Amino acid sequence: MQDEDFVMIRLKVNGVTHxxxxxxxxxxxxxxxxxxxxxxxNVGCEHGVCGSCTVLVDGQSVRSCLMFAVQANGHExxxxxxxxxxxxxxxxxxxxxxxxxxxxxxxxxxxxxxAYELLQHNPNPGEEEIRSALAGNxxxxxxxxxxxxxxxxxxxxxxxxxxxxxxxxGA
Amino acid sequence: xxxxxxxxxxxxxxEEALALLAEHAEEARVLAGGQSLVPLMNMRLVQLGALVxxxxxxxxxxxxxxxxxxxxxxxxxxAALLRxxxxxxxxxxxxxxxHSIGHPAIRNRSTxxxxxxxxxxxxxxxxxxxxxxxxxxxRSRSGSRTIPARDFFKGYLTTDLKDGELLTELRVPxxxxxxxxxxxxxxxxxxxxxxxxxxxxxxxxxDGTIADARLxxxxxxxxxxxxxxxxxxxxGQRPGDEAWSNAAAAVVAALDNPPSDIHGSADYRRHLAxxxxxxxxxxxxxxxxxxx
Numbered sequence: 001m002q003d004e005d006f007v008m009i010r011l012k013v014n015g016v017t018h019x020x021x022x023x024x025x026x027x028x029x030x031x032x033x034x035x036x037x038x039x040x041x042n043v044g045c046e047h048g049v050c051g052s053c054t055v056l057v058d059g060q061s062v063r064s065c066l067m068f069a070v071q072a073n074g075h076e077x078x079x080x081x082x083x084x085x086x087x088x089x090x091x092x093x094x095x096x097x098x099x100x101x102x103x104x105x106x107x108x109x110x111x112x113x114x115a116y117e118l119l120q121h122n123p124n125p126g127e128e129e130i131r132s133a134l135a136g137n138x139x140x141x142x143x144x145x146x147x148x149x150x151x152x153x154x155x156x157x158x159x160x161x162x163x164x165x166x167x168x169x170g171a
Numbered sequence: 172x173x174x175x176x177x178x179x180x181x182x183x184x185x186e187e188a189l190a191l192l193a194e195h196a197e198e199a200r201v202l203a204g205g206q207s208l209v210p211l212m213n214m215r216l217v218q219l220g221a222l223v224x225x226x227x228x229x230x231x232x233x234x235x236x237x238x239x240x241x242x243x244x245x246x247x248x249x250a251a252l253l254r255x256x257x258x259x260x261x262x263x264x265x266x267x268x269x270h271s272i273g274h275p276a277i278r279n280r281s282t283x284x285x286x287x288x289x290x291x292x293x294x295x296x297x298x299x300x301x302x303x304x305x306x307x308x309x310r311s312r313s314g315s316r317t318i319p320a321r322d323f324f325k326g327y328l329t330t331d332l333k334d335g336e337l338l339t340e341l342r343v344p345x346x347x348x349x350x351x352x353x354x355x356x357x358x359x360x361x362x363x364x365x366x367x368x369x370x371x372x373x374x375x376x377x378d379g380t381i382a383d384a385r386l387x388x389x390x391x392x393x394x395x396x397x398x399x400x401x402x403x404x405x406x407g408q409r410p411g412d413e414a415w416s417n418a419a420a421a422v423v424a425a426l427d428n429p430p431s432d433i434h435g436s437a438d439y440r441r442h443l444a445x446x447x448x449x450x451x452x453x454x455x456x457x458x459x460x461x462x463x
Contacts, residue, residue, distance in 0.1 A: 003179065003180060004179075005176075007179070025179075027173070047210035047213060048273075048277065051274070051276065054276050060250070061279055062279055063277065065209075066206055066209040066210065067209070067280070068205075068209075071224065071226060114275070131361075132361060135360065135362045136273065136274025136362055
């Protein structure tokens with residue numbers, strides 16, 4: 001996979017294996033949106049500061065606008081489309097809905113993926129911890145309070161359900 | 172915006188990477204975390220002929236004990252450094268500074284070596300490396316050399332790295348016993364680029380006076396600043412507000428034209444340098460007391 005104008009990459013996205021032909025300069029964000037039709041991941045700034053493009057690669061949150069698709073070859077990606085399971089929303093999505101943690105929704109996928117990672121590492125975060133973990137995601141609509149409430153609510157709901165909650169990726 | 176076309180290489184070994192860097196010379200750039208480089212590429216502020224993606228070179232990611240301190244492979248992710256028990260025990264200053272780098276999604280990709288090689292004036296790690304007298308191992312196809320931190324940072328986004336060279340290891344000496352360290356920075360929002368940041372180490376003598384002090388500042392000039400005159404003022408002094416104020420005044424006097432931009436004026440940065448120096452020294456000294 002070296003020095004080609006176009007490269008065939010193979011990767012898992014939300015549990016499904018895809019083969020895509022891309023130029024090396026193709027950003028992961030654009031590959032997900034345009035080559036795979038997964039438009040849940042949004043592109044707000046293309047320099048890593050707004051957080052709208054946040055996805056998980058091998059279980060870790062990354063700015064998909066700062067990765068090239070070729071770098072995801074052989075890896076596993078989870079996008080916001082991977083959160084719901086068998087038609088049922090993930091507790092985070094339920095909580096954002098209940099607590100009005102979104103208005104226009106542009107930043108929401110990025111917040112969901114970042115919060116998902118937070119709750120994996122810290123199932124019971126306090127307000128400061130939530131705000132700190134989400135500090136890299138910018139919202140122009142909500143003023144953040146409902147987002148924080150939603151994450152706390154989701155944490156509670158997930159704790160009540162039990163240790164693991166299935167997500168679309170099966171990961 | 173999208174980057175223009177470039178040739179893409181993903182070497183699996185240091186030797187392979189060095190051969191590519193030698194072949195493509197000034198046309199080549201190294202891709203590690205990409206958290207600084209890819210924004211520049213996306214905005215076409217940097218254009219390159221050959222991207223040498225070193226993320227496949229696992230042998231460059233490690234944190235090992237060295238000389239009471241640490242030897243860190245340059246591909247070590249910032250997030251990995253934050254989780255490392257050896258780093259926390261031997262060089263808490265490094266870990267504390269890394270907490271201020273961006274956000275979790277950034278730190279999952281950004282690398283310790285990338286921050287040093289990119290040398291953004293606001294970057295925390297170059298200031299810490301300078302304060303701790305770190306040395307950097309640089310390899311090329313023709314051999315290797317060791318560059319002390321004080322000789323490495325040359326100017327705005329400029330280091331002593333030459334075409335064909337790859338930063339492979341950072342070596343940071345350990346701190347004396349009876350020492351404490353602190354990293355303090357100020358930014359408008361958590362994770363924003365620092366308007367000013369100070370790394371401080373205070374080592375105490377048996378009688379409680381200051382045996383040695385180290386300072387490193389970021390975001391107050393085109394390069395990290397090591398204010399040695401301020402350090403000299405502290406030696407032999409009793410820890411306390413007077414010592415910190417004198418040192419902070421000396422730090423500000425040493426600043427050569429701090430930047431003025433939309434985030435803050437030169438005067439504001441001088442003010443921050445003064446306040447943060449006092450805070451960092453006080454915190455470092457308090458921790459040194461606890462380590463006595």
